[in-house]
Amino acid sequence: MPLAEEFQQIVDTLPPDWTHLQFDLRIDQEDRYVELAPIxxxxxxxxxxxxxxxxxxxxxxxxxxxxAAESVHGNLSKLANEGIxxxxxxxxxxxxxVPVEPMWGRPESVRREFAARHSQ
Numbered sequence: 262m263p264l265a266e267e268f269q270q271i272v273d274t275l276p277p278d279w280t281h282l283q284f285d286l287r288i289d290q291e292d293r294y295v296e297l298a299p300i301x302x303x304x305x306x307x308x309x310x311x312x313x314x315x316x317x318x319x320x321x322x323x324x325x326x327x328x329a330a331e332s333v334h335g336n337l338s339k340l341a342n343e344g345i346x347x348x349x350x351x352x353x354x355x356x357x358x359v360p361v362e363p364m365w366g367r368p369e370s371v372r373r374e375f376a377a378r379h380s381q
């Protein structure tokens with residue numbers, strides 16, 4: 262199964278309030294590691310040294326310091342277009358968190374929209 266499809270299956274199984282996903286990627290074509298490093302760095306994946314897996318990805322759902330799921334899907338599609346196969350291992354999933362936003366000085370409509378968006 263292509264990496265992007267495997268990733269999409271993982272995302273589709275997450276609860277609706279997921280906020281953060283961390284997974285490791287191991288490629289089968291280890292001799293292409295250096296060639297592929299610039300591609301995976303586009304979504305801030307970092308190399309894992311002395312490990313069975315080659316890169317770690319951080320994925321954010323709606324907020325946070327990580328790549329958007331859509332960007333990661335596109336990045337993995339790019340690897341598939343290069344003929345890369347591999348394995349994804351989910352390491353961590355977080356859900357139920359809400360971003361902290363200062364609301365001082367903001368109109369009531371903004372406060373209500375923020376509350377509605379993050380109360381799901």
